[in-house]
Amino acid sequence: MPERRVVELAEALIACGCDEVGLSDTSGYADPAQVRRLLRAVWGAVGRDRLTGLHLHNTRGLGLANALAALDLGISTLDASQGGLGGCPFAPGASGNIVTEDLVFMLQAMGFETGIDFQSLLAARALLAAALPNEPLYGMVPLAGLPLNFEPTS
DSSP: OOHHHHHHHHHHHHHTTOSOOOEEETTSOOOHHHHHHHHHHHHHHHOGGGOOEEEEBOTTSOHHHHHHHHHHHTOOEEEOBGGGOOOOTTSTTOOOBOBHHHHHHHHHHTTOOOSOOHHHHHHHHHHHHHHOTTSOOOOSHHHHOOOTTOOOOO
């Protein structure tokens, strides 16, 4: 979708009485430069307080890079899903959401307070895997484990 159209839709939603809008890369085709450009454009049109969240997918492996670009600009809400579950049925080949476990690890490694207990997050992932045995789960941290010197924060 053309970036100008995204801005127009955000403006129309605010004009209709919405308190805020969110941006979604449900196909997972975005890159960090595009995320920065689009955030700035929508903020310019509707105000920073009207856009605080972003929904990202990881189709081309840029989900965490896109999250970091958004964080660097001040986004405070990022959607993710455990094991990267989810997807977009309208975009052939689109993968699931960014992986919560990887996002939380990145944020905590960078010193952000997430309010999430990492060990409990991994325990919940094990429950999810048991409940959905035929569903593939994604994520690098669950495969590689935590670094020896990593001390998770919450």
